[in-house]
Amino acid sequence: MAETMRLLCEEHANLAKLLYVLERQIETFNAGGQPDYDIVEGVIGYCLSFPELCHHPKEDLVFRKLMAIDPAAADGMEDLEAAHEELAALTRKFASTVHRVLHDPGAQRLAFARVAQDFLYLYRRHIEMEETTFFPAALKALGPEDWAEIDAQVSDPDDPLFGARVEKRFAALRQEILDLDRADIEGGE
Numbered sequence: 001m002a003e004t005m006r007l008l009c010e011e012h013a014n015l016a017k018l019l020y021v022l023e024r025q026i027e028t029f030n031a032g033g034q035p036d037y038d039i040v041e042g043v044i045g046y047c048l049s050f051p052e053l054c055h056h057p058k059e060d061l062v063f064r065k066l067m068a069i070d071p072a073a074a075d076g077m078e079d080l081e082a083a084h085e086e087l088a089a090l091t092r093k094f095a096s097t098v099h100r101v102l103h104d105p106g107a108q109r110l111a112f113a114r115v116a117q118d119f120l121y122l123y124r125r126h127i128e129m130e131e132t133t134f135f136p137a138a139l140k141a142l143g144p145e146d147w148a149e150i151d152a153q154v155s156d157p158d159d160p161l162f163g164a165r166v167e168k169r170f171a172a173l174r175q176e177i178l179d180l181d182r183a184d185i186e187g188g189e
């Protein structure tokens, strides 16, 4: 498998973990508890940076190549670049809602729950669409030379959450992910 596609799949697996972490925080909140805002802000901070700067642009590259090679593949597929813009706008809305909740917790409970659910739903739906429609279409249409051309254009910086060096602002989130991974392994034994 081409390096870019391998990275995209790995990043989807990481994003799925991140969304699960967020879902747990939303459940705590909906049950009347206090979410860990360091973790919630970590999820948002990460989604505003790495996927925006590295994940979606790689997909846009593949999408443009797919459209050039096989325009019919777009039939029934939503416009990926527009979908990424929609995701980015929702992520910014979620970030500003969380910012307001931190300053006025009582008044913003409903807004937080609604925007958080929208964010979770849209992100998961987007990933599912890509894995069931976009990725298979790209794998079918693009040949080794196309992938080599795409791979040559990709040069991502290190992932600041899932990479070897974790940024300080993501420390609580990284720990939560490690704890969940460990609980998963122990639960599966």
Ligand SMILES: [Fe+2]
Residues within 6 Å of the ligand: 056, 059, 084, 126, 130
């Ligand atoms: Fe995407």
Ligand SMILES: [Fe+2]
Residues within 6 Å of the ligand: 012, 055, 059, 127, 130
């Ligand atoms: Fe994706």
